Amino acid sequence: MTTIKTRMGMEAEISSDWTGEPAILEGAIVIGAGAAGLAAAYALIEAGIATEILEREGRLAEPWHHRHENLHLNTHRDLSTLPGVSFPQGTPAFPHRSAVIRLFNDFAQTHRLPIAFGVVVEEIDFRGDHWLLKTSTGPRAARHVVIATGRDRQPFIPAWKGMKDFSGKIVHSAHFGRASDYAGTKVLVVGAGNSGFDALNHLSGVETGQMWLSARNGPSLLPKRIGKIAVHRFSPVMARLPARLADAVMAATQRLVFGDLGTYGLPP
CATH class of the missing domain: 3.50.50.60 (FAD/NAD(P)-binding domain)
Known part of the structure; x- marks a missing residue:
């Protein structure tokens, strides 16, 4: 029944x-x-x-x-x-x-x-x-x-060449755990999406060893706030703009807030 x-x-x-x-x-x-x-x-x-x-x-x-x-x-x-x-x-x-x-x-x-x-x-x-x-x-x-089964229920890690011989830990962002667990270790974050930068934000507050970011393309980086205004409040407006115009607005905002990220190895 x-x-x-x-x-x-x-x-x-x-x-x-x-x-x-x-x-x-x-x-x-x-x-x-x-x-x-x-x-x-x-x-x-x-x-x-x-x-x-x-x-x-x-x-x-x-x-x-x-x-x-x-x-x-x-x-x-x-x-x-x-x-x-x-x-x-x-x-x-x-x-x-x-x-x-x-x-x-x-x-x-x-x-x-x-x-x-x-x-x-x-x-x-x-x-x-x-x-x-x-x-x-x-x-x-x-x-x-x-x-409506979603897209993030099952974490996926590609089968990289040499993975079996790697002596360190390979952790999916779904199982990130505590940032303090990475203290004193070298860390490579693969992927410049929301999950990758979430991990980077938390790792930046821990005394890790050298840290790298691997990104296929230059990510669009925006601050959470400009002054006291949450930037995400503008997303409904941005979603209605033509892609080229939205890209230009984000690039200008990124340059204004963060400066030239090319000095850190991040391409446009």
């Missing part, structure tokens, strides 16, 4: 028919209860579509529980909320991971979202007029399926 939620908070139950085939949910199954899955389910329910959420973990925001203790969002709190639920007053401009975990749970509880935890979707098959899902708790069927 499965409980799903419909508009106005009404609940309904679906069960397998006498043949053993699952009854078809005349609505949607959302796979994944991360930010995208929760928001999609909320929108579907608001539109009057019966919806069920399947989450493989036993609790919300599981990846956030395992990230390092100093992890913060790199997006401003005002641009990182979920419909109808905001960060509590006093939350830092760039919320700590614990605040993100709390936001997910507050959102699910506020809207009474129907989440089935511990359900692993193993296979999805289209049957002409509906989707059949093979899961760890039995088959499910629905007219629509939304895939």
Whole structure:
């Protein structure tokens, strides 16, 4: 027996028919209860579509529980909320991971979202007029399926040549741990994205040995704030600009705040 939620908070139950085939949910199954899955389910329910959420973990925001203790969002709190639920007053401009975990749970509880935890979707098959899902708790069927499994659940480390002979540690940013663990060691950070610079920011406060950054291209570096204004507040405006103009604005801001980064070996 499965409980799903419909508009106005009404609940309904679906069960397998006498043949053993699952009854078809005349609505949607959302796979994944991360930010995208929760928001999609909320929108579907608001539109009057019966919806069920399947989450493989036993609790919300599981990846956030395992990230390092100093992890913060790199997006401003005002641009990182979920419909109808905001960060509590006093939350830092760039919320700590614990605040993100709390936001997910507050959102699910506020809207009474129907989440089935511990359900692993193993296979999805289209049957002409509906989707059949093979899961760890039995088959499910629905007219629509939304895939919201995210992109950072499984850390990926490429198989570099010579990796097996390397005598040091190779650590994915998902398992960064504490910056103090790297004291006195030489560190190479591979990748100039958000995770790479997050690691660099924390490592800069520790007496490490020599430290390098490996970047495929010159990254666009912007300060978190100019004066007391969080730069990220301008991102909705920047997103509407043509790419060339946005690049020019970011390059000018980078040069104004940091100077010529070419002296540090960073290309444009």
